[in-house]
Amino acid sequence: MNVDEQTLMAIAGALLVVILVFILVISAIYIFISYLLYKCFERIPPQFRKQQPGMVWLLLIPCFSLIWNFFVFPPLSKSFKAYFDSIGETNVDDCGEKIGLAYSICSVANLIPYLNILTGIATLVLLILFLVKTNDLKNRIKETPSVHVI
Numbered sequence: 001m002n003v004d005e006q007t008l009m010a011i012a013g014a015l016l017v018v019i020l021v022f023i024l025v026i027s028a029i030y031i032f033i034s035y036l037l038y039k040c041f042e043r044i045p046p047q048f049r050k051q052q053p054g055m056v057w058l059l060l061i062p063c064f065s066l067i068w069n070f071f072v073f074p075p076l077s078k079s080f081k082a083y084f085d086s087i088g089e090t091n092v093d094d095c096g097e098k099i100g101l102a103y104s105i106c107s108v109a110n111l112i113p114y115l116n117i118l119t120g121i122a123t124l125v126l127l128i129l130f131l132v133k134t135n136d137l138k139n140r141i142k143e144t145p146s147v148h149v150i
Contacts, residue, residue, distance in 0.1 A: 050075035073100030
């Protein structure tokens, strides 16, 4: 192996490390987002949930998550809405349902070349708005102690 081949191998190795670190960071972010959504669903009393908390983890499946967003984000808002309607709290609007739906649509629109330049930033903003909204709603629900069966 001459010097040029060694240099190329070193560059390739460094590039591989950078790619792996990037994948790990992105995966950690998606896991954190899924965890936040899971905790929101978990806080809602079971009779008001439009989706089971564990189903949120399906968002970690690449490509499938583009469709699954529609089965997680709007139903989470509908679950919050059902709960708050049941206790007569009317100051919650749609509980972020429109934001969740817009996020889901923008996520799919990111696949369209040139349009993704516009929708990329919109997707991130909508996701942050949705997570802030749902976390606020989650904090408004008193935590009920879980029942442990022995």
